[in-house]
Amino acid sequence: MKNGNVLMMVEVAVFAALALLLDMVSQFIFSRIWPQGGSISIAMVPVFIMAFRWGIKGGLLSGLLLGLLQIVTGFASIAHPVQGFLDYPLAFTLVGIAGVFAGGIQNSFLKGNRKKSYILMTLGIFAGSFLRFLCHFASGIVFFGSYAPEGQPVALYSLVYNGTYMAISFILSAIIAVLLYSTAHRTLFKKALT
Amino acid sequence: MMDKMIFGRYVPAESPMHRLDPRAKLLMVFIFVFIIFLANNIATYVVIGAFTLLILNMSKIPAGFLIGGLRPVFYLILFTFFLHLFFTKEGDLLFKWNFIEVYENGLRQGIFISLRFAFLILITSILTLTTTPISITDGLETLFNPLKKWKLPVHELALMMSISLRFIPTLMEETDKIMKAQAARGTEFSTGPIKNRIKAIVPLLIPLFVSSFKRAEELATAMESRGYRGGEGRTKYRLLKWESKDTILLAAIMVLTVLLLLLRS
Numbered sequence: 001m002k003n004g005n006v007l008m009m010v011e012v013a014v015f016a017a018l019a020l021l022l023d024m025v026s027q028f029i030f031s032r033i034w035p036q037g038g039s040i041s042i043a044m045v046p047v048f049i050m051a052f053r054w055g056i057k058g059g060l061l062s063g064l065l066l067g068l069l070q071i072v073t074g075f076a077s078i079a080h081p082v083q084g085f086l087d088y089p090l091a092f093t094l095v096g097i098a099g100v101f102a103g104g105i106q107n108s109f110l111k112g113n114r115k116k117s118y119i120l121m122t123l124g125i126f127a128g129s130f131l132r133f134l135c136h137f138a139s140g141i142v143f144f145g146s147y148a149p150e151g152q153p154v155a156l157y158s159l160v161y162n163g164t165y166m167a168i169s170f171i172l173s174a175i176i177a178v179l180l181y182s183t184a185h186r187t188l189f190k191k192a193l194t
Numbered sequence: 195m196m197d198k199m200i201f202g203r204y205v206p207a208e209s210p211m212h213r214l215d216p217r218a219k220l221l222m223v224f225i226f227v228f229i230i231f232l233a234n235n236i237a238t239y240v241v242i243g244a245f246t247l248l249i250l251n252m253s254k255i256p257a258g259f260l261i262g263g264l265r266p267v268f269y270l271i272l273f274t275f276f277l278h279l280f281f282t283k284e285g286d287l288l289f290k291w292n293f294i295e296v297y298e299n300g301l302r303q304g305i306f307i308s309l310r311f312a313f314l315i316l317i318t319s320i321l322t323l324t325t326t327p328i329s330i331t332d333g334l335e336t337l338f339n340p341l342k343k344w345k346l347p348v349h350e351l352a353l354m355m356s357i358s359l360r361f362i363p364t365l366m367e368e369t370d371k372i373m374k375a376q377a378a379r380g381t382e383f384s385t386g387p388i389k390n391r392i393k394a395i396v397p398l399l400i401p402l403f404v405s406s407f408k409r410a411e412e413l414a415t416a417m418e419s420r421g422y423r424g425g426e427g428r429t430k431y432r433l434l435k436w437e438s439k440d441t442i443l444l445a446a447i448m449v450l451t452v453l454l455l456l457l458r459s
Contacts, residue, residue, distance in 0.1 A: 147274045
């Protein structure tokens with residue numbers, strides 16, 4: 001194992017734990033706005049931070065870890081084997097895809113082009129959120145498909161149910177990420193960069 | 195707020211379910227999640243219900259915790275029940291009121307599907323209610339060990355999971371401290387317009403991230419100075435021990451599978 005790898009592993013582990021915690025904190029903050037508010041969560045923010053800091057590998061790993069943590073701590077609801085796999089390990093791993101923009105984001109920040117950096121960040125967050133949404137959407141079809149009677153518009157149910165909270169989670173994550181990087185980019189990127 | 199966030203959903207107790215090997219419980223749940231879809235008539239549902247009740251009884255978990263686990267999916271269960279009740283139009287007409295018609299098959303399907311849902315959630319909850327997250331991680335690591343052949347970093351993932359689990363209580367305390375510190379400065383986290391709530395998150399997150407990076411760096415340095423170099427030849431502090439009762443659990447789930455296959459129509 002190379003030295004940088006141990007640091008990455010530990011950081012990813014700690015941030016996955018943070019993500020799980022933020023999931024609970026956001027339930028506390030948003031659940032009183034509307035009943036399904038519990039699903040809206042800023043849990044993806046630490047995953048995005050790892051993705052922008054360590055690139056795609058860090059992003060995918062922290063996402064996978066977050067998904068697995070939800071299962072082992074018992075916060076996951078699994079009602080179908082395929083749904084369980086899609087909704088937790090796969091959906092959250094794909095959030096880490098945002099890391100493909102890590103190089104571009106860091107470069108633009110170094111060159112002082114913050115605006116471009118924020119645009120790339122939002123693009124990354126969109127890509128991660130969208131892929132996560134696709135997983136939940138597919139799992140919703142599997143889920144409703146096996147629980148709802150035949151002939152029901154299962155794709156529509158899944159789209160409405162997953163689409164609403166994922167859209168809001170995306171917007172929220174993007175706003176918070178930009179706010180965070182505009183105030184504390186020195187901490188959030190690797191030391192060598194700043 | 196923090197006292198509601200008990201770490202994981204594990205309930206410490208002395209029960210036969212608690213004492214089973216995590217690998218046995220993981221395998222049982224894994225098989226159960228698949229075979230429950232075999233149930234399709236009264237006999238099969240009775241058998242699988244009896245199995246679920248037996249497992250619940252063996253776990254000695256207070257009913258309150260089990261019901262608490264069902265709460266987040268309660269509305270989904272109700273929703274699927276009513277979907278079947280109103281939209282399955284087969285069998286004899288049982289009930290008619292204005293445009294609402296309830297047919298025999300709809301009622302039966304509604305009950306079956308909601309039961310299947312409840313049994314699944316109960317059995318998967320039993321795993322996390324009777325096993326600590328760290329033993330589940332150990333169990334998963336051993337079960338997935340063969341995947342190392344395909345270069346899957348099973349050991350590294352398990353180690354990272356253990357680190358995460360170890361840090362959750364620490365970070366929780368930290369979050370609580372920072373939230374209180376910011377609240378003392380006048381930040382409102384759970385009241386006020388949504389815009390202010392989002393803004394309030396930033397001064398919570400930044401100190402939290404700064405201290406997390408510091409903790410991670412310290413841990414990485416400690417690991418390196420103690421010569422951590424990956425999974426090869428690493429010994430374990432917690433050892434899993436497979437006993438005859440674990441084999442009995444697996445035998446029971448096998449018997450259940452055979453029964454379901456014989457009884458299903």
